[in-house]
Amino acid sequence: MSKVTIKELNLFYGKFQALHNINLPILKNEITAFIGPSGCGKSTLIKSLNRMNDLVEGCTISGEVKMDDENIYAKECNINLLRKRVGMVFQQPNPFPMSIYDNIAYGPRTHGIKNKQIVDELVEKSLRKAAIWEEVKDDLKKNALSLSGGQQQRICIARALAVDPEVLLMDEPTSALDPISTAKIEELVIGLKKDYTLVIVTHNMQQASRISDKTAFFLNGKIIEYDETRKIFTNPKKQETEDYISGRFG
């Protein structure tokens, strides 16, 4: 079942067209990977799913992005509520310069949860889901910036999960991390599939093939091919896809 459906999406940064007529389903409880060479529009598309592009001056969008049959670009759509439903993890871990606890509690508090006990529970639950509870449970008051990069990224995942999103967007979440931290996060992401719908941008072909169910291959702002990950990597239909995954360009 399709959780998010992108229809005829065109996106411009000023006069420059960064996305051309994108049509793509994002299936529920699956991991969809976006791959493609640098500058082909992967980040741009992932950011249009939670309307982070609205923050970019001069960015205009036409077409539709439907989430459960609701057009997120409709006038009546509440952006803050949308972003609560569609969480995001960034390339560089970006915890707030405050305690681990406050980092996780920030989202729930933003959405009006004030009760200490409920917040406590949410913090623990989110940290557990992000597989970092055991490492930090004894010093939740510690500043999140004192953690290692890999731990910080898992804090950021926990922070995104704390507002109870339905979709989680991850833009190259492991590209700044060492292999061990990367492996931890990959394992964790696979585990999240049963509760969430995930989209992950990655430059790492092995990563895409290890963890994703569907893969979309981008080139110059267009989706060249979209299919089961297995098919994309073993039997791609398009020449460009094959060239890219076999490392001939990009």
Added chain:
Amino acid sequence: MSRNYIKGLVYFSALITFGSLFFIISFILIKGLPHLTPALFSFHYTTTNVSLLPALLTTFMVVGLTLIIATPIGVFTGFYLIEYAEKNNKGVELIRIATDTLAAIPSIVYGLFGMLFFVTFLRFQYSLLAGVLTAVIMVLPLIIRATEESLLSVKDSLRQASFSLGAGKLRTIFKIVLPVAMPGILSGVILASGRVVGETAALMYTMGTSTNLPDSLFSSGRTLALHMYVLSSEGQHVNESYATGVVLILTVLIINALSTYLSSRLTKETTK
């Protein structure tokens, strides 16, 4: 060889800087301390006791009132410029040019403007109000600049993280940006108060030099720096003038120490 040369130059420059500071302070202390008598702190000024207490209290009043007016305006302007205004906005460019220009104007020009506008045109007379408003215009660029710079130093990725969690602009600014930017803003505000404490020219033409403690916004008064200037220029009370200098230096030192302490404490809290 040339490395030693440069090293020597560096030490020499440091010595000059530190040496002159040391020299000035000890000169004033030596000249002033012996004359720092209790009479100088009498509540009422007379020509015999030349008390500095009214001037000291007036200084606090002027600094306090100036900051109460200038801080919100300056901080909000800084926030507008960085967080709200569009980047290529012509109005923003204009505000920037205005603040940069204002910051470079000698304070005597502010004094003359204050006299023509507040004292004469608005008929405030030589008054606390005219002095404070002139000082406000004078320190606004400092506060705006400090706010802008500390907001720019807050990484955009933090704002993005906050927005991506569904927080609105106001919440993002107050909960995420402000705490990080606070030490910088605060040191700008303290810099501004230092500027007011040391100001003479701009205040002489707007507050007058009455020796009494102002009892309303519309009465004249003199700050410590102004008091010291008048004492020494009259030539009758040079010793007391040095003693006043001692108190002035102490005030500035205390303000500086306070700012260092506050900003290091705030920085520690946010990045610990």
